[in-house]
């Protein structure tokens with residue numbers, strides 16, 4: 120681990136910008152959000168979490184797969200510059216377990232996701248505090264960890280300094296050249312920030328959700344829980360772990376492109392079959408599927424939660440549906 124001043128850290132990022140597009144949180148129209156950095160003084164390091172997660176940089180909301188013109192197919196253009204994403208919170212970095220499992224670890228490998236994943240350096244950052252909607256500790260995530268991603272950082276606002284640690288071999292190589300101050304006070308600093316996370320509650324407390332939900336699949340409470348959901352899909356688009364997509368052709372049949380776009384299981388057409396039959400005919404089945412996919416199906420099949428407790432679906436739901444209440448209802 121190393122310790123550098125804020126000026127040294129900014130200079131380090133400027134140096135990396137010769138090789139990478141630097142993506143970091145800045146103040147935007149809707150709050151703090153990631154953007155490609157041109158002015159390094161605008162980066163915000165002491166926020167709790169970004170409006171949106173970083174998933175769109177590895178899994179774009181709309182992505183051209185290939186183009187076709189008069190019978191000739193052309194591969195989609197690849198990105199030119201590698202990315203360096205700074206300030207990823209521990210909840211969000213954990214969402215990659217879901218993406219990697221579905222897009223890389225299982226055949227067939229999603230080459231579009233893999234290419235972006237392989238060309239991106241991920242810098243995680245310890246959270247200075249939890250929001251009232253944060254519940255990452257329910258999933259055994261330590262908001263103050265710097266042990267994830269290629270590099271981990273902890274920003275200490277009081278001293279205007281960064282603790283920085285290379286985790287992957289690529290991350291260690293990048294951090295290697297930095298000089299360092301004494302880091303022996305790291306645990307003390309971490310302890311200082313711990314009190315800012317007291318409201319981050321563990322809602323699951325080691326309970327076996329697979330066992331619990333197995334017997335609740337047809338529970339009558341589902342008939343009440345979904346009420347209020349208007350099927351807007353906002354929760355899924357904001358969710359760092361939601362990875363569903365749809366593929367469509369755009370243009371004329373002799374001249375156009377094939378594009379994949381984010382999709383949402385909250386939309387009625389999502390599960391509608393060509394016969395007109397819909398196995399999830401009402402919002403009740405659609406909402407139940409979303410919850411079970413996060414806390415039952417994925418847990419049962421790959422032993423990972425489909426939720427990292429970021430709280431974005433709670434903050435952004437237009438009808439104030441709070442997924443924590445659903446967990447509390449059943450456990």
Ligand code: SF4
Nearest residue numbers: 348349351352354436
């Ligand atoms: S954001 Fe709220 S209203 Fe919209 S689909 Fe999700 S739960 Fe339903």
Ligand code: SF4
Nearest residue numbers: 358426427429430432
């Ligand atoms: S379900 Fe909600 S709290 Fe969980 S990861 Fe998705 S957006 Fe965050």
